[in-house]
């Protein structure tokens with residue numbers, strides 16, 4: 001399989017795809033696409049929503065990270081990132097949806113755009129109302145994630161790392177780029193869990209590449 005990932009590593013959805021590729025021991029080429037401003041008409045031909053990532057596989061294009069990871073799992077079943085069936089398979093999809101809808105859309109993306117993209121790439125100041133709204137949502141979302149981790153098992157679905165964990169790990173990188181932290185006194189399991197994901201070789205490799213990309217603009221690398 002020849003794999004190309006179109007996108008930027010600053011997107012959590014690109015991250016989840018590239019770490020899934022790495023977890024499966026595959027190689028890929030990256031084509032840099034930064035989805036700011038009006039999308040290029042040529043890019044819209046392979047990504048009708050104008051979003052990254054797009055996975056190119058042997059000349060065909062999948063414009064969504066969950067679809068792309070589903071294909072990888074079917075083509076390269078081991079190591080598995082999707083629980084096989086039953087409750088765990090369904091619960092993982094729910095957690096991926098929750099992470100996208102709550103952690104990404106309501107907390108991380110607003111903070112990342114206001115506190116990282118605007119000052120570093122658009123020379124504008126954060127909108128305090130958007131920042132306040134995201135911070136107001138944060139306890140509810142972190143409480144829910146903490147509740148999913150109280151069993152003391154290492155990953156959201158138990159002992160095995162799944163796509164839900166890669167999703168969470170990718171979203172939290174942007175959250176840290178935004179200068180935010182996880183209060184380990186209030187959310188101890190969540191705080192340990194995110195550190196554990198980021199210590200996986202796939203994430204360590206990704207973080208090296210991000211260091212090259214953003215350098216000390218991110219508090220993660222300052």
Ligand SMILES: N[C@@H](CCC(=O)N[C@@H](CS)C(=O)NCC(=O)O)C(=O)O
Pocket residue numbers: 010011012013035049050051052053063064065066
């Ligand atoms: N469900 C999509 C979400 C992708 C997504 O939202 N990507 C954002 C970057 S984080 C994007 O490309 N936004 C550009 C836009 O909406 O115009 C996936 O998982 O691939």
